[in-house]
Amino acid sequence: MDKKFAECLQACLDCMKACNFCYDACLKEEHVKMMAECIRLDRECADICAFAAQAMTRNSPFIHQILTLCAEVCEKCADECAKHDHEHCQRCAEACRKCAEACKAYIEE
């Protein structure tokens, strides 16, 4: 397993975790209304990250296309999460940006 593959896989799994933690935390916030887009994008991003991790580990012939999509979803989720001051949102934004970069680094290899 080469270094960029391992880093990208780990970034996808870390991002899945951060997005799902943020999703759960957003659903428990007092002002859920203002977190609605964050909840929606957290699910989108967790789901594509989990899908990408499965695809990478099964040696999918479509890994470049899947990681391109994953990077785009991560960036959109990071943009939304970054708007909110909650610690779970800030951590999620960071995990999303790191994952988007790792996906792009692997694709361009």
Place this chain on the structure above:
Amino acid sequence: MDKKFAECLQACLDCMKACNFCYDACLKEEHVKMMAECIRLDRECADICAFAAQAMTRNSPFIHQILTLCAEVCEKCADECAKHDHEHCQRCAEACRKCAEACKAYIEE
């Protein structure tokens, strides 16, 4: 494909659709706070229904256990959705109950 298999598969797919429509509609409601549990259970239920539909069609050796779990999740989601007057919640509750029954009918066959 026997009748109970076909009915159960269709019920899982219909329930996945109804839960995801309800999830999207709940996120757009004015009072998102009171829909938080509904949003959470809609995702849980859509995900297990999609998982069950995949498992049924690939002839999974674990189909009985998966459908047992699916029926339980559907019942919990139906209970939550039934509390809300929104049409999307009422429709979702109905699809969930139908799916729970179809799963149980298939298992007991």
Place this chain on the structure above:
Amino acid sequence: MDKKFAECLQACLDCMKACNFCYDACLKEEHVKMMAECIRLDRECADICAFAAQAMTRNSPFIHQILTLCAEVCEKCADECAKHDHEHCQRCAEACRKCAEACKAYIEE
């Protein structure tokens, strides 16, 4: 739900079914070796079709990108299945082509 949305969603679900049936049937064939690529692509295609159906029904903001990917996977799976004379492969190839077309028709709408 407009007509092209409904047709695309149904095509994704039909394709998921056909791919999983073909996957199961290929694993039971006498000459599994020559079915290896078919097994691999059936799983790829069933998984992206299930993912797309979930994304469509939850009103994902990434539906165009997801359906673009889905159409590409369907075409590759159709090409592989079409090489084999088994009825399950021929039916799968047909479901894949139909799904690729429905995805493209919906995107271009």
Place this chain on the structure above:
Amino acid sequence: MDKKFAECLQACLDCMKACNFCYDACLKEEHVKMMAECIRLDRECADICAFAAQAMTRNSPFIHQILTLCAEVCEKCADECAKHDHEHCQRCAEACRKCAEACKAYIEE
């Protein structure tokens, strides 16, 4: 995040990876026919492990039931993989057993 939660989550992710690596390697083996059950169970096991990891991180209300199912699938996959001398099968069997134990340790907590 408590210790047993973290161990169980990591075990699910490690098992997903091992199962998907084994699945890919089995499809490339000379004698695919004798690996058919291994291929089938690898997919079953990778899919439920990925599902469980998503459920754990989103704080699913059904985590006990999902991990009970996950442990059972892991044990069946371990039994099948243990029959084959390939290194990828032996490693997969080990990851599956570890995951089954971690799931049970977390449930019984």
